[in-house]
Amino acid sequence: MTAPLDLSPRRIRRECVTLAVALAILAFAAPAAGAAPPAATPAPEAGPPPDLRPADPNAPARGAARRYQIEKIRIDGLSHVKEFEVRRRLLVAEGEVLDEERVLLSRLRLLQLGWFSRVETHAERGSERGLVVLVFDVAERNTILVTDLVLASTDPQPLYGGFGLSQQNFLGRGLGLSGAFVYGGAPSGRPQDPDRFAIRASLFAPDVDVPGARNGMVFGGSLLFLHGEELACADPRCDPWRSDLGAAPVIRYSRVGAEGTVGGRPGPFERIHATFRYERLDASRAGAPPPTPDAGPYVLQGRSAVAALVGTWELDTRDDFFLPREGLRALAQVTFGSKLLGGDYEYSRYRLDLDTAYALLGRPLRFQATLGAAQGNPPFFERFYGADYSYFAVGPALARALELNFSTDSRYDQFLAMAGLEYAVPLWASSGFFRRGYVAVGGRGVYSTATLGGSRTSFSSTPLSGDVALRLDTPVGMFNVSVAYWLDIAL
Amino acid sequence: MTPRRIALAALAVAAALAAAGRARAAPAPLPVQLALRDGRLRATVDVSAAFPTSLQRELGNGLTNVVAIYVAVVPARGGGPALIYGRVVEILFDVWEETYAVVVKDPHVPQGVRAVLPDFAALRRFLAQERDLDLGPAALVPPGGFVVEARVEVNPVSKEQLQRTREFIASPSGGARGAGSSRSVLGAMASFLLRAPPSDADVVLFRSRPYETAEVGR
Numbered sequence: 001m002t003a004p005l006d007l008s009p010r011r012i013r014r015e016c017v018t019l020a021v022a023l024a025i026l027a028f029a030a031p032a033a034g035a036a037p038p039a040a041t042p043a044p045e046a047g048p049p050p051d052l053r054p055a056d057p058n059a060p061a062r063g064a065a066r067r068y069q070i071e072k073i074r075i076d077g078l079s080h081v082k083e084f085e086v087r088r089r090l091l092v093a094e095g096e097v098l099d100e101e102r103v104l105l106s107r108l109r110l111l112q113l114g115w116f117s118r119v120e121t122h123a124e125r126g127s128e129r130g131l132v133v134l135v136f137d138v139a140e141r142n143t144i145l146v147t148d149l150v151l152a153s154t155d156p157q158p159l160y161g162g163f164g165l166s167q168q169n170f171l172g173r174g175l176g177l178s179g180a181f182v183y184g185g186a187p188s189g190r191p192q193d194p195d196r197f198a199i200r201a202s203l204f205a206p207d208v209d210v211p212g213a214r215n216g217m218v219f220g221g222s223l224l225f226l227h228g229e230e231l232a233c234a235d236p237r238c239d240p241w242r243s244d245l246g247a248a249p250v251i252r253y254s255r256v257g258a259e260g261t262v263g264g265r266p267g268p269f270e271r272i273h274a275t276f277r278y279e280r281l282d283a284s285r286a287g288a289p290p291p292t293p294d295a296g297p298y299v300l301q302g303r304s305a306v307a308a309l310v311g312t313w314e315l316d317t318r319d320d321f322f323l324p325r326e327g328l329r330a331l332a333q334v335t336f337g338s339k340l341l342g343g344d345y346e347y348s349r350y351r352l353d354l355d356t357a358y359a360l361l362g363r364p365l366r367f368q369a370t371l372g373a374a375q376g377n378p379p380f381f382e383r384f385y386g387a388d389y390s391y392f393a394v395g396p397a398l399a400r401a402l403e404l405n406f407s408t409d410s411r412y413d414q415f416l417a418m419a420g421l422e423y424a425v426p427l428w429a430s431s432g433f434f435r436r437g438y439v440a441v442g443g444r445g446v447y448s449t450a451t452l453g454g455s456r457t458s459f460s461s462t463p464l465s466g467d468v469a470l471r472l473d474t475p476v477g478m479f480n481v482s483v484a485y486w487l488d489i490a491l
Numbered sequence: 492m493t494p495r496r497i498a499l500a501a502l503a504v505a506a507a508l509a510a511a512g513r514a515r516a517a518p519a520p521l522p523v524q525l526a527l528r529d530g531r532l533r534a535t536v537d538v539s540a541a542f543p544t545s546l547q548r549e550l551g552n553g554l555t556n557v558v559a560i561y562v563a564v565v566p567a568r569g570g571g572p573a574l575i576y577g578r579v580v581e582i583l584f585d586v587w588e589e590t591y592a593v594v595v596k597d598p599h600v601p602q603g604v605r606a607v608l609p610d611f612a613a614l615r616r617f618l619a620q621e622r623d624l625d626l627g628p629a630a631l632v633p634p635g636g637f638v639v640e641a642r643v644e645v646n647p648v649s650k651e652q653l654q655r656t657r658e659f660i661a662s663p664s665g666g667a668r669g670a671g672s673s674r675s676v677l678g679a680m681a682s683f684l685l686r687a688p689p690s691d692a693d694v695v696l697f698r699s700r701p702y703e704t705a706e707v708g709r
Binding site: 068100103120121122123124125129130132 | 552553554555586587
């Protein structure tokens with residue numbers, strides 16, 4: 001007879017609480033030593049029951065192990081990953097006494113790398129009594145992830161799309177290599193114009209052993225090549241040229257830039273990075289004469305350069321990147337752009353991100369907030385585009401793709417505030433392709449303005465947005481099927 | 492290990508139990524023998540289905556493994572458990588002696604008792620037959636019938652364990668634009684890979700036939 005099982009999570013949880021309380025009470029009440037043994041369970045047909053004796057109170061926390069010495073550490077299952085990259089991350093070494101706690105931590109550390117779908121450990125006999133061989137048996141996982149997937153349509157660009165990939169373990173040495181592009185072609189109504197596109201490539205070494213740096217250091221660099229256009233109309237919808245956007249005034253620009261990053265981990269949950277960024281810009285006006293001489297987003301006409309130092313501090317104590325139930329991710333970033341560094345723009349930019357998770361009625365609730373301010377005269381792409389922070393934007397604005405704006409709204413603001421709540425309903429967790437999934441229901445408010453105390457921009461006059469999204473965690477990346485994404489295009 | 496630490500460990504195991512996801516249902520009803528002694532309900536259950544011979548590789552890996560066994564009396568109509576018993580067994584296969592050292596901890600003996608078993612067959616018998624478990628006062632047996640449920644977990648990952656190792660799960664990203672986010676994208680997978688059931692064999696649930704309250708002579 002197969003009995004149906006109704007150990008629902010709620011019931012199990014209730015049981016556990018009951019059990020935990022019972023165990024705790026009994027544990028405190030129990031005599032310290034010489035207590036009667038528990039209801040022993042000798043095998044029914046095994047002859048005499050096993051000799052049960054009180055455990056040594058000084059025995060190791062786990063088990064009652066003999067203290068063996070690790071003669072050798074063997075790593076099985078490697079094909080792509082370099083063995084020395086695995087060994088240097090182990091917290092146990094040959095010649096040491098076997099410490100199970102450190103074996104567990106080593107296993108966790110290997111899992112944390114994201115290179116393996118399975119890490120098992122076991123001990124085998126060594127060459128003589130008292131010695132063991134410690135074996136790490138690993139299964140390598142796919143480390144190529146889809147990071148960007150864009151397909152959308154706007155009035156100025158009837159169809160555009162993009163794609164990004166990231167190799168998390170490039171050459172088997174733990175390097176992160178990523179690349180992404182977005183392509184839109186020539187703008188609507190101006191087939192002779194240059195194509196709009198953006199390409200970005202990055203190479204990062206996230207964990208480099210440097211003498212004196214306890215937690216290793218980060219080195220990296222990235223390249224950006226972008227060609228875009230921003231409409232320079234007097235209103236966000238570009239109404240005077242609504243029927244022929246090809247004739248509207250535009251600012252045509254290209255950006256070629258590079259940045260180098262060096263950083264470290266002052267604590268287990270923190271990172272600090274310093275980045276130097278240098279970009280060459282080339283901007284020019286085209287189309288109809290602008291309604292005012294300075295219409296459109298700010299950028300110096302002709303050739304110019306952006307040179308900036310960026311300092312970033314990041315804290316991440318979340319228990320899970322996909323569906324955090326507790327912990328905090330905080331990011332503080334300061335950008336200082338100056339002629340002193342070789343650029344043509346004097347500005348500073350400040351950004352603070354918070355993302356913290358709680359549990360409400362047993363389900364994850366996330367609070368997300370961003371504060372941003374830009375002072376001086378940064379080029380438009382160093383300011384804040386409100387739609388980037390919203391689930392969807394009522395009006396023509398649309399979240400940018402790889403910093404390319406395909407909408408008619410070219411309002412970039414110098415002050416931004418965003419706050420939102422997102423509630424998650426987990427749906428499943430399995431070992432299949434769609435490993436985990438949850439439905440997120442969220443609401444956000446975004447306020448942005450060109451000047452402090454100034455009037456709201458057209459976009460932020462409707463600052464509230466919401467979303468219902470299905471989020472999927474797969475071996476090739478995280479996917480988001482979002483109602484807001486389509487609303488953003490439709491509204 | 493102090494009683495306080497035992498209690499914390501038990502709490503952690505219980506929390507992990509609460510968080511555990513999918514569990515495998517045992518195919519047959521849980522064989523149970525119930526007895527009433529000194530006003531307390533005692534049970535002998537056979538959970539051998541939770542310990543197939545294929546488990547030898549895991550339990551014989553030369554490192555400490557943990558088996559947690561929980562037995563509860565729940566109303567037949569549903570609801571929370573009226574009585575519950577839990578036991579944690581630590582198992583270590585000695586690769587040189589080729590014996591299994593076990594330490595059994597439960598609310599009565601939180602510091603544990605130790606035994607050495609000669610081979611896997613003996614270990615399996617030891618784990619499979621849970622005898623004379625003191626479930627609690629018979630007066631608390633729910634009126635209107637009940638079932639006995641058992642849950643067996645092999646190597647549960649406790650919340651305490653995860654908490655202790657959060658440092659290795661933390662994954663701040665890199666780069667001013669987040670371009671070097673290799674650790675943030677994949678790093679925290681450790682928490683999932685640890686918690687996700689790697690196979691159906693890690694958690695086994697059992698459920699007995701329904702019992703009338705009168706059957707235990709309450």
